[in-house]
Amino acid sequence: MSEQRLPFDPIAEARRHWEAHGWVDAAPGMAAVTSVMRAQQILLARIDDVLREVGLTFARYELLRLLGFSSAGSLPLMVIGSRLQVHPTSVTSVVDRLEEQGLVRRLPHATDRRVKLAELTDEGRRLVDDATARLNETVFQAPGLDPDDVELLIELLRRLRRDAGDF
């Protein structure tokens, strides 16, 4: 988080340095990329403040939320990785941690025992709904932009994600 309010925009300042060094073609991209990095820090700090109160990280919350939306409350680990766009080893470590917390359990698929599922426990289901209500109220209903800007930001980043091959 910012330790103090600067009297100028540090990213605009970096852009001026870029241009002054002759890196004119790269200056807008540098400013855009650095802006995304900083926005992520700001938003993640807000999310972490909320989720810390219920003993979750954002990665663990996202996994619980995905399971909560599934009709059975369970999904194969491979599907979880694909939907959350994270590496299988990350899924494993997040599920390990959630299992230790008693929020999910691992079980084999009913018809193909080679497929491992993660399933919400009752406590996991209760916690993810509590966490969602807190995040909605504290972060998602007030993301720091007016409604038109929110829609525009979603659309711009959708293009960036599509260009990167996400979907």
Next chain:
Amino acid sequence: MSEQRLPFDPIAEARRHWEAHGWVDAAPGMAAVTSVMRAQQILLARIDDVLREVGLTFARYELLRLLGFSSAGSLPLMVIGSRLQVHPTSVTSVVDRLEEQGLVRRLPHATDRRVKLAELTDEGRRLVDDATARLNETVFQAPGLDPDDVELLIELLRRLRRDAGDF
């Protein structure tokens, strides 16, 4: 990074779930925040791929770059934290690592010895220019959006950063 291309946009899908659960006021903010998180992962992975080749992380690169832009090639640690908008303890650990790599050295301020400075070494100056050239060519000149969208993204995130009290 994405392990596979999904046949649908997972954030649009999450937004539909949010709306179906009646969290209509929070759905756009959820989609915007999640989009920023995912865009950051995509961009940081690209940056890390480039910086790994020269033995840097983005945090270490940013600190070297800031010193490289300063007229003396050195800045007080407190100023570095304020400009990079990171906590003093993070500055300390990044400077520790850069000092181990021989890229910066710590020294006392010429007129106020209580003030600690970080200064680029010759090797640090050489490396930050090399790293910048690589990042410009590989990431910043091709950020994954067309030029108009890049400017719009910078402006939207400037509003978000200003709203968060960055400047």
